[in-house]
Amino acid sequence: MSAASLEPVRFVDLAAQQARIRERVDAAMARVLDHGQYIMGPEVAEFEAKLSAHCGAAHSIACSSGTDALAMVLMAKGVRPGQAIFCPAFTFVATAEVVAWLGAHIWFVDVDADTFNMDPVSLEVAIKAARAAGQEPVGVIPVDLFGIPADYDAVSKIAAREGLWVLGDAAQSYGARYHNRRVGALAMATATSFFPAKPLGAYGDGGAIFTDDADLADVIRSILFHGKGTSQYDNVRIGMTGRIDTLQAAILIEKLAIFDEEIEARNRIAARYSKLLGSHVATPVVPEGLQSVWAQYTVKLPEGADRAAIQAGMKDKGVPTAVYYAKPLHRQDAYSHHGVAGGELPVTDMLSGAVLSLPMHPYLDEATQDRVVDALIGAL
Template sequence: MQFIDLAAQQARIREKIDTRIAAVLDHGAYILGPEVDELEEKLAAFCGAKHAITCANGTDALQLALMALGVRTGDAVFVPSFTFAATAEVVPCMGATPVFVEVDPVSFNMDAGSLKRCITHAKEQGLTPKLVIPVDLFGLPADYDALTELAEAEGLKMIGDSAQGWGGTYRGRMTGTFGDLTTTSFFPAKPLGCYGDGGAMFTNDDDLAELLVSLRFHGKGDYKYNNVRIGMNSRLDTIQAAILLEKLAIYADELDARQRIADRYTDALQDVIDTPVVGNECRSIWAQYTLKTRDGQDREAIMERLKEAGIPSTVYYPMPLHMQKAYDRFPTDPEGLATSEAIAKQVFSLPMHPYLEPDAQEQVISALRDALG
C-alpha cells in the first residue's frame, strides 16, 4: 500500500501530461514559457487572488515574500514551532529573528494568545515585531480572523504559509487570499504537486506582485539585463507548469475525494483515538490525515503494528523547531511550548490521497483498530 499514490493520479491524466510536455519541447521556452503565464492566471482564478506569481519551490516562495515585505536585521518574525523547518529557515537568511509561537492542541495551528505573548516578549528582547507567518498545517487553514486582528493591532505584516493548505477554505474565503501574501509549495507529495520542485505566491497588492516578479528574476527591471534591485534566481520551469496545469484541472475533484476519505476515517476511528477536528466554517484539503494518541496509547507500538500489517504511517513532526539544534537559540513564547512538545510525541498520519479505494481504506481502519486493542 502506498502512503501517497502519485502513480494512480498519473495514470488518470498521463495522456494529457504527455501532450503538454510535448508542446513545451516543441516551442522550446523551457523557463517562464507560455504555460507559466497560463498557470499563474488559473491559480489566481482558482483561489480568488488577484495575482499568482510562480517560483522554483515553496521555500523560495517564503524567502521572496520576506524580501518583498522588507524583513531585515533586528526584525522579529513570528512562526509556529510545530511545523516544517522551511517556515523558520528563511527568517535568519534575511538577518531577522524567528520567534516561536505555540499552537492550538486541537487544530495544531498557531495560537493567537501565544502570538500576543510572543510579540510582547520580542519587544522586551529589543526586536522590532515585523511579520507573522501562520501555517495551514496538514491542510487546515489557520485561524486567520483572530491572527489578523492581532497583527493589525500591532502593525504586523502577514504571510500565510499554505504549503500544505492551498485550496482550503476559511469562513467563505480560500487560502491564497489571506494576509499581505500567501505562499505555497508544489513539491510532488503536496495535494497539488508537480514532478520536481515548484512554488507560488499570491497577493491582491499590485505593487507587491510587480516586486515579486522582479525579485524572482535577479531583481530585473524592464528587461533582464537591467537589474534594479538585489533579487534571486527562482523561476518555475515551463515543463513543471505544464504538468501543474493538468493537475489543477482535476484539483477540485481530488479535494472532494480527499474529503470523502477523511470523513470515512473519522467516522470509523473517532471512538478509539483523537481524530482531526475541522470547524464548521473551514474546509481542510487533507494534505495529511493526522491522528493524536490518547493517554495510555503508545504511538511507536501502534505504528509498528500497522507496519506488520503492511500499512504505512509516518510522523509529521517528531521534534518541534525550538528544540532542534539549528533553532534552539531563538526566542519562544515566555510561557513555554508545552503543547508543541506534547503533540510531537502523539501525532502520526495515515495513508491519504484521492485514489485510496474504500477496500484499501478499510484495511487501514481494521489494522489500526486492531493495533489499538
C-alpha cells in the same frame, strides 16, 4: 488473503493520479518540447492566470519552490536583522528557515491542540516578549498545517493592532476554504508549495505566491529573476533564481483541472476515517466554516500509547505511517537560540509525542482504507 500477501498500502498514491491524466500530461509536455521555451514559456503565464481564477487572488506568481516563495515575500518586505517574525514551532523547518536566512529573530509560537494551527494567545505573548527584548516585530507567518487554514481572523486582528503584516504559509493547504474564501486570498501574501506529495503537486519542485498588492507582486517578480528591472541585465535589487520551469507549469495546468474533484474525494475519505476511528483515537478537528484539503490525515494517539510499537505493528500489516513532527522547531539545534513564547510550548511538545499520520490521497478506496483502519485499531 493474509496481510503478508497483500501489496503494501501507498502513503500517497501519485501513480493512480498519473494513470488518470497521463495522456493529457504527455501532450502538455510535448507542447513544451515542441516550442522549446523551457524557462518562462507561455504555460507559466497560463498557469498563473488559472491559479488566480481558482483562488481569487489578484496576482499569482509561480516560482521554484514553497521555500523560495516564503523567502521572496520576506525579501520583498525588506526583512533584516533586528526585526522579529512569529511562526509556529509545530511545522516544517522551511517556515523558520527563510527568516534565519535574512538574519531576523524568530519567535516560536504554540499551537491549538485540536487544529494544530497557531494559537493567537501564544502569539500575543511572543509579540510582547520580542518588544521587551528590544526587537522590532514586523510580521507573522501562520501555517495551515495538514491542509486546515489557520485562524486568520484572530491572527489578522492581532497583526493589525500591532502593525504587523501576515504571510500565510499554505504549503499544505492550497485549495482549502476559510469561510467561503479560498486560501490565497486570506493575507497580505500567501506562499504555497507544489512539491510532488502536496495536494496539488508537480513532478518536481515548484511553488507560488498569491497577493492582491500589485506593487508587492511587481517587486516579487523582479526578485525571482535576479532582481531585474527592464531586463535581467538591469539589476535594481538583490534577487535570486526563483522561476518555475515551463514543464512543471504545463503539468500543473493539467493537475489543476481535476483538483477540485480531488479535494471532494479527500474530504469524503477524511470523513470516513473519522467515522471509523472516532472511538479509538482523537481525530482531526476542522472548525465550522472551514474546509481542509487533507494534505495529511493526522490523529492523536491515546495518552501513554507506544507510537513506535503502533507504527511497527501497522508496518507489519503493510500499512505505512508518518510522524509530523517528532522534533518541533524550538527543539532543533539550529534554532535553539531563537525566542519561545512564554519560555515553553506545552501543546507543541504534547503533539510531537502523540500525532500519527495515515495514508491519505484522493484515490484511496474503501477496501484499502479499511486495511489502514483495522491495522491501527489492531495495533493500539
